[in-house]
Amino acid sequence: MTLKVLQFGASGQMARETVRRAPRHGMVLTALSREQADLADPEAVARIVAQADADLVINAAAYTAVDKAESERDLAFLINAETPGALARACAARGLPLVHVSTDYVFNGQAGRPWREDDPVAPLNVYGDSKLAGELAILGSGARAAILRTSWVFSAHGANFVKTMLRLADRAELKVVDDQVGRPTFAGDLAEAALAVGARLARDENAAGGVFHFAGEGAVSWFEFAAAIFAMRGGPGPEIMPIPTRDYPLPAARPHNSVLDCARVERAFGIVPRAWRDGLGETLAELAQA
Numbered sequence: 001m002t003l004k005v006l007q008f009g010a011s012g013q014m015a016r017e018t019v020r021r022a023p024r025h026g027m028v029l030t031a032l033s034r035e036q037a038d039l040a041d042p043e044a045v046a047r048i049v050a051q052a053d054a055d056l057v058i059n060a061a062a063y064t065a066v067d068k069a070e071s072e073r074d075l076a077f078l079i080n081a082e083t084p085g086a087l088a089r090a091c092a093a094r095g096l097p098l099v100h101v102s103t104d105y106v107f108n109g110q111a112g113r114p115w116r117e118d119d120p121v122a123p124l125n126v127y128g129d130s131k132l133a134g135e136l137a138i139l140g141s142g143a144r145a146a147i148l149r150t151s152w153v154f155s156a157h158g159a160n161f162v163k164t165m166l167r168l169a170d171r172a173e174l175k176v177v178d179d180q181v182g183r184p185t186f187a188g189d190l191a192e193a194a195l196a197v198g199a200r201l202a203r204d205e206n207a208a209g210g211v212f213h214f215a216g217e218g219a220v221s222w223f224e225f226a227a228a229i230f231a232m233r234g235g236p237g238p239e240i241m242p243i244p245t246r247d248y249p250l251p252a253a254r255p256h257n258s259v260l261d262c263a264r265v266e267r268a269f270g271i272v273p274r275a276w277r278d279g280l281g282e283t284l285a286e287l288a289q290a
């Protein structure tokens with residue numbers, strides 16, 4: 001049976017990849033752009049869900065400007081918390097399953113091991129605070145919702161670390177933070193996981209929602225990630241120098257340990273994250289073709 005999917009977000013890294021991949025999951029996916037559904041307007045978003053001809057809702061849109069959020073707290077909370085809450089309540093009212101995406105930045109980075117879903121949350125920045133408030137609003141909505149927490153997302157589109165590194169490739173020297181560790185995640189793999197989880201929720205009403213971690217296989221620092229990007233691209237590149245976070249001050253604080261333990265999503269849905277290096281290879285190939 002073909003599943004009808006209503007998705008908020010059309011142009012973002014993950015959103016583009018779900019659009020690309022939905023047909024392979026037996027889905028007809030309608031992706032709404034910001035012009036068609038502004039997440040700064042919770043009532044409008046709830047109305048769209050109330051009237052939708054859909055079997056599943058995916059929220060791939062978010063306020064993702066981590067540093068800007070420090071000075072746009074109200075807008076970040078509106079887009080990342082208030083509207084997802086309204087969206088989830090509208091899903092609950094119609095019995096529609098929901099897949100939503102959250103972040104490693106709900107954690108403070110101080111654990112000595114990968115973060116599990118039930119570990120205590122303590123965001124270090126406004127973006128993380130707003131995403132956590134969104135999680136809580138969805139979990140309290142009564143909707144059958146799966147929240148995928150992910151980290152360090154990259155693809156050939158949008159703003160991300162891979163594209164930033166390639167933009168700076170002709171510098172002689174590049175200083176990159178070496179004391180923040182995480183799991184880079186290819187947006188295509190995140191999209192695959194979201195579609196697989198969504199299909200299961202839509203097709204099996206006994207499938208339980210909740211919070212799940214999903215990130216690319218393998219943990220690295222930003223410095224190691226940068227080195228892998230230039231090594232895989234080949235050719236001449238900058239000399240990369242490791243620096244501590246304190247030497248690269250930004251408005252928003254970031255966790256030192258962002259590594260997500262992804263065992264639960266495998267147990268619940270049989271989803272095994274691919275190595276992020278595979279997704280990096282695909283991203284570099286797509287960028288080289290463009």
Ligand SMILES: NC(=O)c1ccc[n+]([C@@H]2O[C@H](COP(=O)([O-])OP(=O)(O)OC[C@H]3O[C@@H](n4cnc5c(N)ncnc54)[C@H](OP(=O)(O)O)[C@@H]3O)[C@@H](O)[C@H]2O)c1
Binds near residue numbers: 011012064131187
């Ligand atoms: N990027 C990361 O490293 C990262 C890490 C952890 C978690 N996440 C989470 O993963 C999910 C997907 O992230 P991503 O990297 O794909 O995001 P992204 O590339 O930054 O795209 C964000 C999307 O949200 C849309 N959006 C922003 N404000 C909106 C509004 N007011 N109304 C409607 N749409 C709006 C954007 O539309 P426009 O193009 O029109 O602006 C864009 O399509 C998000 O929930 C994010 O919080 C991301």
